[in-house]
Amino acid sequence: MYDLIIIGAGPAGLAAALDADYLRLRTLVLEARKAGGALSQMYPWKKVDSFLGLPGMKGQQVSDRIVEHVRSAGIEIKEGEEVREIHAGNPFRVVTKDATYESAAVILATGVRGVPRKLGVPGEDLPGVIHFLPDPGKFKGRKVLVVGGGDSAADSALGLDAAGANVWLAHRRDDMRAQDESKEELRKSKVKILWNTEVESVFGHGKAEGARVFSNKTGEKTELRCDTVLICIGSESTKDHLERLGIRMERALVKVDEDGMTSVPGIFAAGDIVSRIKRIPQALATGERAAYSAYKYIKKPYWK
Ligand SMILES: Cc1cc2nc3c(=O)[nH]c(=O)nc-3n(C[C@H](O)[C@H](O)[C@H](O)COP(=O)(O)OP(=O)(O)OC[C@H]3O[C@@H](n4cnc5c(N)ncnc54)[C@H](O)[C@@H]3O)c2cc1C
Numbered sequence: 001m002y003d004l005i006i007i008g009a010g011p012a013g014l015a016a017a018l019d020a021d022y023l024r025l026r027t028l029v030l031e032a033r034k035a036g037g038a039l040s041q042m043y044p045w046k047k048v049d050s051f052l053g054l055p056g057m058k059g060q061q062v063s064d065r066i067v068e069h070v071r072s073a074g075i076e077i078k079e080g081e082e083v084r085e086i087h088a089g090n091p092f093r094v095v096t097k098d099a100t101y102e103s104a105a106v107i108l109a110t111g112v113r114g115v116p117r118k119l120g121v122p123g124e125d126l127p128g129v130i131h132f133l134p135d136p137g138k139f140k141g142r143k144v145l146v147v148g149g150g151d152s153a154a155d156s157a158l159g160l161d162a163a164g165a166n167v168w169l170a171h172r173r174d175d176m177r178a179q180d181e182s183k184e185e186l187r188k189s190k191v192k193i194l195w196n197t198e199v200e201s202v203f204g205h206g207k208a209e210g211a212r213v214f215s216n217k218t219g220e221k222t223e224l225r226c227d228t229v230l231i232c233i234g235s236e237s238t239k240d241h242l243e244r245l246g247i248r249m250e251r252a253l254v255k256v257d258e259d260g261m262t263s264v265p266g267i268f269a270a271g272d273i274v275s276r277i278k279r280i281p282q283a284l285a286t287g288e289r290a291a292y293s294a295y296k297y298i299k300k301p302y303w304k
Contacts (some may be wrong), residue, residue, distance in 0.1 A: 002028045003298050004096050004291070005103040007083045010037020011280045013109035014070045015287030016294075021073050023184055028101060029075065030094065036063030038272075039280075042113070045135035050280055052213025082115055086245055088090040089263055105294040108242070108254065108262070108269040109223075109287060112278065117234045119147065120202040128208030129229045137167040145211050145224055146170070146191075148232035150281045154178035154186060156232055161189045168224060170197040170213055176217035202229050260286060261295035268294050 004020050006013045009031035020027040027130035033041060039048070044060035051062055071077065085095040091102040102154045119122055136159040146157045150170035155178075156171045167190070174195045176183055186193065199210040200221070210225040239249060248263035250254045253274055262267045268290040269285040 001091060002101065003106050004028070004107065004109045004294050005030060005092070005101055006109055007086075007094070008032075008037065008109035008111060008242065008271070009035035009067070009070075009077055009286060010109060010111050010283065011039070011066065012111075012287035012290075013107070014066050015284040016109060016270055016291040017075045017077075018072050018073060018106050019288045019291035020068075020294065023291065025291070025295055025298065027075055028103070029070075029081055030078040030081040030096060030101070031077060031079045034058070034079050035067045035070075035077050036060075037111055038113065039063035039066075041132050041143050042116040045137075048280070052281070069247050083110075085241070086267070088245065088255070088267070090266075092266060096130055098226040104298045105266045105268065107287075107290045107294060108247075108267065108273060109271045109283075109290075110273060112252075112272045113235050115235060116231065118265035119199055119231060119233065123201055123203055123208065123211075124231075126202055126204050126208045127206070128204065129202055129231065131231050133230060134157060136160050136163040136165070137161055139228065141165070142228060143215075143224075143226035144168070144198075144228045144230055145226045146230045146232060148234075149176040149178065150234065151178045151182065151233035154182035156206055157191045158182065158185055158189060158232075162190050167191045168226070170194040170199060172196065172198045172216060199229075212252055218284060259296075261293060261297070266297060268297075 003025040004027045006016050006029045009029050013125040032265050037280040039059040040063035046059050048062050081096045087093040092106050094101045134155045139160050142165050143166045144160050144176050146169045153275050155165050160167045195216045198216050200214050202208050202211045214221045256269050256274050257269050262269050270286040272278045275282045
């Protein structure tokens with residue numbers, strides 16, 4: 001039984017965790033992927049332009065610093081623990097694939113990108129199958145299969161092409177949802193687009209060495225040998241789940257009061273899911289506010 005469970009270990013969740021620890025709350029952080037949030041998952045190679053006191057650092061470096069800071073305080077972060085359900089009550093029950101945890105309060109800090117959607121095909125969990133593009137430059141001369149038809153698939157394929165990778169783009173339809181400008185650039189690029197094509201499986205010994213794809217028009221099967229499979233088919237939105245819980249949303253944001261509490265008493269929210277301004281300083285500030293408010297909610301100090 002914890003005082004507080006924080007869902008998501010990005011800047012908001014980590015700031016909340018540090019503050020909760022300072023306030024002596026017994027805290028658990030549950031993270032679906034790896035701690036660090038968008039910094040390490042989306043732009044590890046990019047310079048972070050807004051972190052006061054840490055000029056010129058890249059996303060991964062900032063992520064390492066903030067994760068290390070929280071871990072060194074002795075705060076428990078469980079990675080690979082995607083939260084699937086929250087049952088409101090006293091205590092709250094927070095359910096992941098393998099376990100159920102209990103706490104007196106919960107902070108949602110899941111960001112807006114959700115958890116990458118999976119194809120649901122054999123071999124998808126092999127090393128070499130990725131859902132975000134780290135430094136495109138690392139793929140120079142490599143063979144990469146990008147799967148998807150939206151902006152992130154198009155941008156990733158273009159970024160890889162510009163970096164000198166050999167790129168296939170497999171899309172299950174005969175047109176893409178991506179911006180017209182990207183589609184135009186794709187036409188001019190060396191990216192080989194496989195229309196009406198779906199992935200049947202990823203194969204390899206210990207790591208991805210290729211994918212078996214098939215045409216959903218003709219049924220024809222092809223084996224593509226590649227080093228990396230980049231799956232860009234969107235994210236599992238947490239919105240439906242939040243609404244099912246009775247958490248009120250307003251224009252795609254979780255609605256919170258001035259203490260950062262949602263419409264469900266005891267559930268707080270922080271970071272990109274509550275902020276119009278989606279920046280790290282905002283995430284840190286709302287994370288701290290949520291932790292402080294959770295402390296008041298749990299401990300009910302006389303001065304509250
Ligand atoms: C390409 C790009 C560049 C950016 N550059 C800058 C910049 O230079 N400066 C700046 O200030 N901001 C920048 N931002 C914005 C900044 O990264 C975000 O505002 C910030 O990361 C928000 O923090 P967060 O903790 O709310 O969410 P996130 O960082 O998105 O973290 C949320 C975490 O929750 C986890 N999670 C999601 N669902 C679940 C679940 N069900 N169970 C468990 N865990 C879950 C995710 O895996 C993730 O780790 C950039 C964003 C992008 C996409």
